[in-house]
Amino acid sequence: MISRRLAGLLALAAALTGVQVASAQPARAATRILYYDASQAQEFVSVVNQGAAIWNASVTNVRLQPVASGQTPNIRVYADNGWPRTYSTSLGxxxxxxxxxxxxxxxSPPRIAAHEFGHILGLPDNRTGLCSDLMSGSSAPVSCTNADPSSREAATVQANFAGSVTVAPRTYVWAGRQG
Structure with missing residues (x-):
């Protein structure tokens, strides 16, 4: 407590005399909030929320939150009878x-939801066939239920949202089909 007060007094004295003091703590980038609307996801609303929660637990500089009344969402999620697919208009x-x-x-529905959110977060399909790679999508075995991004995938999303990067709009295809 005393050291905080002393540091504050020293910083005030330095500011008054024109001396610049460097902070001992690195500046943290602001977390970018992306709002999603799952109201048209029908029976998959809870799975969409689960996919968002997976990304929220995996990265720190972007957060997926359900849209509140009166807000315009960054992301809209729908359900239909086709294959999963993403239409990205820009990063996020x-x-x-x-x-x-x-x-x-x-x-696996949670894997699909996390995978499709991954596209919105700037990740392309990566058809490695490995269950450990979330973005391998349907190239991994049908039995694969891993919905967590790999450390490389999470690091890429962190880097995507570290600055003012933009990503060209893309459509992603799930296993040769749209998705």
Whole structure:
């Protein structure tokens, strides 16, 4: 307590005399909030929320939050009978579809939701076939339920949101199908 007061007094004295003092703590980048609207995701609303929570637990400089009344969402999520797919308009903005066809074929809904949010966060498909790679999508076995991004994927999202980077709009395809 005393050291905080002393540091504050020293900083005030330095400011009054024109001396600049460097902070011992690095400046933290502001967390960018992206609002999503899952009201059209029908039976998948809880899965969409789960996908957002997975990313919120994996990265620190971007946060996915449900849109509040009167807000304009960055991301809109829909459900339909096709394959999952994302239409990104820019980094952090766009729409994605929770296609029922992939769920019917046995793919993990939380993995699909986290994967599609990954596209909005600037990640491309990476068809490695590895279950440990979230962005490998349907190239991983149908039995794969891992919905967590790899450390490399999380680091890429951190880097994407570290500055004022923009990403060109893209459409992503789930296993050769739209998604």
């Amino acid at each position: 903005n766009g729409r994605w579809y929770m296609g029922r066809e992939a769920v019917v074929d046995g793919y």
